[in-house]
Amino acid sequence: MNVRTIGAVLAGATLGLVATGVSAATLDDIKAKGFIQCGVSQGLPGFSTADDAGEWTGLDVDYCRAVAAAVFNDPKAVKFTPLSAKERFTALQSGEIDLLSRNTTWTMTRDTSLGLNFTGVTYYDGQGFMVRKDLGVASALELSGASVCTNTGTTTELNVADYFRANNMDYEIVAFEKADEVVQAYDAGRCDVYTTDASGLYAQRLKLTNPDDHMVLPEIISKEPLGPVVRQGDDQWFNINKWVLNALINAEELGVTSANAEEMKGSDNPAIKRLLGTEGAYGEAIGLGNDFAVQAIAATGNYGEIFDRNVGPDTPLGISRGLNALWSNGGIMYAPPVR
Amino acid sequence: MAVQDTAGEAPGKASFIYDPKVRSIAAQIALAALLVYVGYSIVQNTAANLERQNIASGFGFLSTTAGFGINQSLIEYTEESNYGVTFIVGLLNTVLIAIVGIFLATIVGFIVGIARLSHNWVIAKLATVYVEVLRNIPLLLQIFFWYFAVLRALPNPRNSASIFDLVFLNNRGLIMPRPVFEEGSSLIFWAFLAALVVSFGIARWAKQRQAATGQQFPVFLWSLGLIVGLPLIAYFVSGLPVSFDNPELKGFNYQGGMSVIPEFVALLLALSLYTAAFIAEIVRAGILAVSHGQSEAAHALGLRHGPTLRLVIIPQAMRVIIPPLTSQYLNLTKNSSLAVAIAYPDLVSVFAGTTLNQTGQAVEILAMTMAVYLTISLLTSFFMNWFNAKMALVER
Numbered sequence: 247m248n249v250r251t252i253g254a255v256l257a258g259a260t261l262g263l264v265a266t267g268v269s270a271a272t273l274d275d276i277k278a279k280g281f282i283q284c285g286v287s288q289g290l291p292g293f294s295t296a297d298d299a300g301e302w303t304g305l306d307v308d309y310c311r312a313v314a315a316a317v318f319n320d321p322k323a324v325k326f327t328p329l330s331a332k333e334r335f336t337a338l339q340s341g342e343i344d345l346l347s348r349n350t351t352w353t354m355t356r357d358t359s360l361g362l363n364f365t366g367v368t369y370y371d372g373q374g375f376m377v378r379k380d381l382g383v384a385s386a387l388e389l390s391g392a393s394v395c396t397n398t399g400t401t402t403e404l405n406v407a408d409y410f411r412a413n414n415m416d417y418e419i420v421a422f423e424k425a426d427e428v429v430q431a432y433d434a435g436r437c438d439v440y441t442t443d444a445s446g447l448y449a450q451r452l453k454l455t456n457p458d459d460h461m462v463l464p465e466i467i468s469k470e471p472l473g474p475v476v477r478q479g480d481d482q483w484f485n486i487n488k489w490v491l492n493a494l495i496n497a498e499e500l501g502v503t504s505a506n507a508e509e510m511k512g513s514d515n516p517a518i519k520r521l522l523g524t525e526g527a528y529g530e531a532i533g534l535g536n537d538f539a540v541q542a543i544a545a546t547g548n549y550g551e552i553f554d555r556n557v558g559p560d561t562p563l564g565i566s567r568g569l570n571a572l573w574s575n576g577g578i579m580y581a582p583p584v585r
Numbered sequence: 586m587a588v589q590d591t592a593g594e595a596p597g598k599a600s601f602i603y604d605p606k607v608r609s610i611a612a613q614i615a616l617a618a619l620l621v622y623v624g625y626s627i628v629q630n631t632a633a634n635l636e637r638q639n640i641a642s643g644f645g646f647l648s649t650t651a652g653f654g655i656n657q658s659l660i661e662y663t664e665e666s667n668y669g670v671t672f673i674v675g676l677l678n679t680v681l682i683a684i685v686g687i688f689l690a691t692i693v694g695f696i697v698g699i700a701r702l703s704h705n706w707v708i709a710k711l712a713t714v715y716v717e718v719l720r721n722i723p724l725l726l727q728i729f730f731w732y733f734a735v736l737r738a739l740p741n742p743r744n745s746a747s748i749f750d751l752v753f754l755n756n757r758g759l760i761m762p763r764p765v766f767e768e769g770s771s772l773i774f775w776a777f778l779a780a781l782v783v784s785f786g787i788a789r790w791a792k793q794r795q796a797a798t799g800q801q802f803p804v805f806l807w808s809l810g811l812i813v814g815l816p817l818i819a820y821f822v823s824g825l826p827v828s829f830d831n832p833e834l835k836g837f838n839y840q841g842g843m844s845v846i847p848e849f850v851a852l853l854l855a856l857s858l859y860t861a862a863f864i865a866e867i868v869r870a871g872i873l874a875v876s877h878g879q880s881e882a883a884h885a886l887g888l889r890h891g892p893t894l895r896l897v898i899i900p901q902a903m904r905v906i907i908p909p910l911t912s913q914y915l916n917l918t919k920n921s922s923l924a925v926a927i928a929y930p931d932l933v934s935v936f937a938g939t940t941l942n943q944t945g946q947a948v949e950i951l952a953m954t955m956a957v958y959l960t961i962s963l964l965t966s967f968f969m970n971w972f973n974a975k976m977a978l979v980e981r
Binding site for chain 2: 355359360361381390392395399403404407408411416420423424431434435436
C-alpha cells in the first residue's frame with residue numbers, strides 16, 4: 247500500500263467520523279429506515295419482556311408500538327434493544343436508539359445535564375422494600391443493619407442511601423448490574439432486603455423460588471415517575487412522543503378504545519373529534535397524519551387498556567391502578583387537552 | 586570490479602525527491618500528521634456533539650457528592666463523599682483483587698504445573714483434569730458458579746458457623762475481630778520492620794558464607810522467628826496496646842469486627858483458579874524447555890529431586906516462564922472488571938457503573954477508567970520486564 251492509498255483511506259475515515267453524529271430530524275431518519283429503534287429493559291415482567299418466540303410485550307413495549315402505529319400505521323414497525331440500567335442513557339445519547347421506554351425515573355439531572363427530555367409519565371411508581379416473611383419485619387424502619395440488594399446505576403441506589411441515612415440506620419448495599427442477578431442473590435440469602443420500584447418488586451417476586459415466602463413492606467420511600475425519554479435538540483420528535491402518550495391517556499378519559507376507535511370518529515363530542523383528527527389539523531402540527539391517534543389507539547388500546555393488559559389486577563402482577571388511575575377516578579394520571 | 590565501481594557512485598545528479606531516504610521520512614511525517622489530525626478531529630467532533638446535545642462535560646463532577654453506599658472500601662467512605670473518592674475506592678478495590686489474585690494464581694499455578702509433570706500417575710492426571718476443565722469454561726460462568734455455589738452453601742447469619750465465637754462465617758461473609766491499635770502500638774510496627782531488615786541481612790550474609798565456605802545456615806527458620814518474635818516481644822514490652830473489636834450478632838447480622846464479603850471471595854476464587862490453569866501450562870512448558878541433561882547432571886552431582894528442581898531446573902525455566910506469565914497477570918487484572926456481574930464494588934462497578942449513570946459523563950469516566958487499567962497494566966509489565974532482565978541468562 248502506498249502513501250496515497252493510506253492517506254485516502256484515513257481521510258475518508260475522518261470525513262466519515264465528522265459526518266456521523268446524531269442527526270437532528272429523528273422523524274426523517276425513522277421514515278427513511280422504516281422502523282423505530284426502541285430501548286427497553288432486559289426483562290421486567292409487565293413492562294418489557296420477550297417471550298420464547300422473541301415477541302416483546304409489556305407496558306413500556308406497548309408505548310413504543312403506539313408511537314410506531316402513529317408514525318407508520320403499523321405497530322410492528324419497531325425494533326427493540328434490551329438495555330441494562332447503566333447502558334440506557336448512553337445508547338440514547340449516541341443515537342443507537344430513537345426512543346427509550348424502559349421504566350426510567352424522571353429526575354432533574356437526567357432531564358438537564360444528560361441532554362435528555364422526558365415526554366411524560368407512563369407509570370407513577372415509588373420505591374419499596376421486599377423481605378422474607380420469616381424475618382418478622384413489619385416496617386422499613388426496622389431494617390437497621392440489613393443487607394440490601396439492588397441494581398447499579400439506578401435512582402434506587404441513591405434513595406436507599408438517603409432513606410437509611412435520614413432514619414439514622416446502618417445498612418450494607420450490594421449492587422448488581424443485571425436485575426436477574428439481584429433476584430438470584432436475594433433468593434440465595436445474600437441480602438435481607440430487595441429494593442427497587444414497587445412495580446418491579448411485584449414483577450420480580452414472581453421469579454423467586456417461593457414467591458409466597460416474601461412480602462413487600464408498606465413504606466414507599468420515593469417518587470418514581472417512570473416515563474419515555476428522547477434526546478434533546480429535536481422538538482418535533484419530542485412533541486410526537488409527548489402527544490402520542492397524551493392521546494392514549496385522553497382516549498381513556500373520553501372512552502375511546504381499540505375496539506371503538508374507528509366508529510368514535512363519527513362522535514358528536516368535539517373533544518373526541520379533535521383527538522381522532524376529524525376536526526382540526528392537530529396531527530399535521532407534529533408532522534404526522536391527522537389520524538395518528540386513531541392509529542395508535544387501534545393498535546394498542548388506550549392507556550387503561552394497556553395498563554390492564556400488562557400489569558393490571560387480572561395479570562400475574564395484579565397491580566391496582568392506584569396513583570395511575572385517571573385524575574377523574576382518584577388517581578393523578580392527567581393529560582393536557584387536544585385543543 | 587569495474588561494475589562494482591560504477592554501482593558505488595552516488596546518484597548525485599538526480600532530484601532529492603527521488604532519494605529513498607527523503608521519501609521515507611516524508612511519508613512518515615505525513616502519516617504522523619494525519620494521525621494527529623484524525624485524533625484531533627475525533628476530540629473536536631465529540632466535544633461539538635456533546636455541546637450540541639446539551640450534555641454536561643468536564644471533570645467538575647468529581648467534587649460532587651456521590652450519595653450512594655459502597656459495601657467494601659479500603660479508605661474512609663460515606664454517602665457524603667464525592668465522586669473523586671468513589672473513583673479511589675473503586676480503584677483500590679480493583680488493585681486489591683488484582684494483587685491477591687495474582688499471588689494466589691501464581692502459587693496454585695506453580696503447584697499444578699509441577700504436579701502435571703509428576704511421576705505419580707494420580708497426581709499428574711488430577712493436574713491435567715484441573716487444567717483442562719478450568720481453562721475451557723468461560724470465566725464469567727465460573728464467577729457465577731463460585732458466587733452462587735458459595736452463597737447457597739453458607740448458612741444465614743443466625744446460624745453462622747463460628748470458630749471459638751470469634752470468627753464467624755455466613756452468607757454475608759467472613760466476619761473476624763478487628764485489631765484496634767492504641768497508643769504505643771507503633772513500636773510493634775517498627776519491630777516488624779526491623780525484623781524484615783535483619784532477615785534480609787541474614788539471607789545475604791548466609792549466601793556469601795555458603796559461597797565462601799560451603800556451610801549452610803537455616804535462613805528461613807531464623808527469619809520466621811525474627812518476623813514473628815520481635816513484634817510479639819514489642820507487643821508485651823509496650824504493655825499490650827492492641828485490643829480487639831469482636832463481632833456481635835445484632836439484628837440482621839454481626840456488627841463490629843471486620844469482614845470479607847462473599848463477592849470478594851467468589852471473584853478471587855474464580856479469577857485465580859482460572860488464571861492458575863494457564864499459569865500451570867506456562868510452568869510446565871518452562872520446565873520441559875530445560876534440557877533433560879541438566880537434571881541428569883544435577884543428579885550425577887548428588888542433588889536429590891527437590892533441590893534439583895529448586896536450584897537447577899526452575900531458575901533456568903524462569904527465563905521461559907516470565908514473559909508469558911506477565912501476560913497472564915495482565916489478563917487477571919483486566920478480567921477483574923467482570924466483578925460488576927456479582928456486585929463486587931470494583932472500579933467498573935462503582936465508577937464506570939453507578940457514577941457514570943448518575944452523572945451521565947460517559948466520555949470522561951470511561952477515559953479515566955481506561956487510563957487506570959492502562960496504568961496498572963503498564964506498571965505490572967514494567968515490573969515483570971525488570972524481573973525478567975534480572976532472571977535472564979547472564980552472558981559472560
